[in-house]
Amino acid sequence: MTFLSIARKTGSLYDQQIVDISWLEFTLSLSLVVVTLLLSLLLRLHIENSLFVASVRAALQLLAVGLFFTAIFDHKFAELWSWLWVILMVLLATEIIRRRVPTVKRLSPVALIAIITSVAIVVSVVFLFAVIDYTPINIVVVSGITIGNIVPSAVLAVQQLNMQLTSRRLEAESLLALGADKSILTKFFAPQIIKTAITTQIERTKVVGLIALPGAMTGLLLAGVEPMDAVLLQLIVMYMILGSATITVSMIVWFGLKLSLTNDLRFISQNNDI
Numbered sequence: 001m002t003f004l005s006i007a008r009k010t011g012s013l014y015d016q017q018i019v020d021i022s023w024l025e026f027t028l029s030l031s032l033v034v035v036t037l038l039l040s041l042l043l044r045l046h047i048e049n050s051l052f053v054a055s056v057r058a059a060l061q062l063l064a065v066g067l068f069f070t071a072i073f074d075h076k077f078a079e080l081w082s083w084l085w086v087i088l089m090v091l092l093a094t095e096i097i098r099r100r101v102p103t104v105k106r107l108s109p110v111a112l113i114a115i116i117t118s119v120a121i122v123v124s125v126v127f128l129f130a131v132i133d134y135t136p137i138n139i140v141v142v143s144g145i146t147i148g149n150i151v152p153s154a155v156l157a158v159q160q161l162n163m164q165l166t167s168r169r170l171e172a173e174s175l176l177a178l179g180a181d182k183s184i185l186t187k188f189f190a191p192q193i194i195k196t197a198i199t200t201q202i203e204r205t206k207v208v209g210l211i212a213l214p215g216a217m218t219g220l221l222l223a224g225v226e227p228m229d230a231v232l233l234q235l236i237v238m239y240m241i242l243g244s245a246t247i248t249v250s251m252i253v254w255f256g257l258k259l260s261l262t263n264d265l266r267f268i269s270q271n272n273d274i
Contacts, residue, residue: 030055069137078136086143090115093147093154101158107256111158114251115150118244122146131236145216145237146244149201153245154252157197161256164189186257190250197249198242205242214238 033055040047072081094112101107126142127134165172168189175185208214217234221227 069140073137079139082136082139085140086119089144089147090119093151096151097154097158100155101162106259107158107161107252110252110255110259111154111248114154114248114255115147117251118150118248119143119146121247122240122244126236126240132233142240146240149241150245150248153197153201153249156200157193157249157252158256160193160196161189161253161260164193165257165260182258186254189257190253193253194246194249197253198246201242201245205238208234208238 033051037048037051039045040051068085072078072085075081090112093115094108097111098108123139123142126132127138132138132142172185172189175188180188204212214234214237216237217230220230220233225233
């Protein structure tokens with residue numbers, strides 16, 4: 001199976017299902033955003049500014065990505081540019097995690113290492129085993145899908161870590177008073193935090209195809225790819241997302257708990273950044 005290949009010329013309905021979007025059609029799609037804004041005004045939801053900013057920001061970001069794709073993928077150094085793009089995405093993801101939970105700034109290096117590890121594993125499996133063709137655009141797409149789905153789980157993991165260390169601090173200090181060390185404390189807290197952080201991703205994986213048709217599959221079907229090829233590719237995407245999210249969350253929680261204690265087994269004050 002070739003990634004993002006167009007359907008074969010077999011006379012199938014899917015051979016004619018190539019989507020050609022014009023700027024006029026794109027502009028007409030904004031009518032749905034207008035309806036959303038009107039509903040917000042009528043129902044006094046007070047989300048007009050957020051909706052407008054989100055819509056404009058999404059358009060600008062995706063158009064910029066489209067222009068960047070066009071500029072670099074025909075360049076003789078396309079592969080180098082692709083990997084530089086992946087590095088930028090990793091750095092941005094780490095910064096997003098830091099900003100979402102500023103009280104755990106000391107976890108930034110751990111988050112960075114966890115994301116790099118997950119992306120490296122996914123890329124190695126996908127490309128070394130020729131699951132997907134190794135091309136500059138596929139490097140960016142595979143890495144982008146992985147990182148984009150890692151971030152929500154990682155943010156939730158850090159939030160849970162911070163909340164657990166705040167609400168269950170007395171339990172932790174009691175364990176330390178009874179002679180527990182960093183390893184015992186980590187084993188006590190980590191499983192529940194990790195489970196909570198990846199539950200959403202697990203549930204999303206469970207219902208895929210039943211009450212939701214994921215983006216990769218629907219995009220390929222619109223592009224004219226045969227249904228089974230689209231389904232198999234979507235399964236690959238779902239499995240790599242689930243695995244990479246679990247790896248990232250586990251690393252962040254495990255090492256984050258160890259970083260929350262000093263060498264003499266005292267909790268670092270939240271005011272000093274866990």
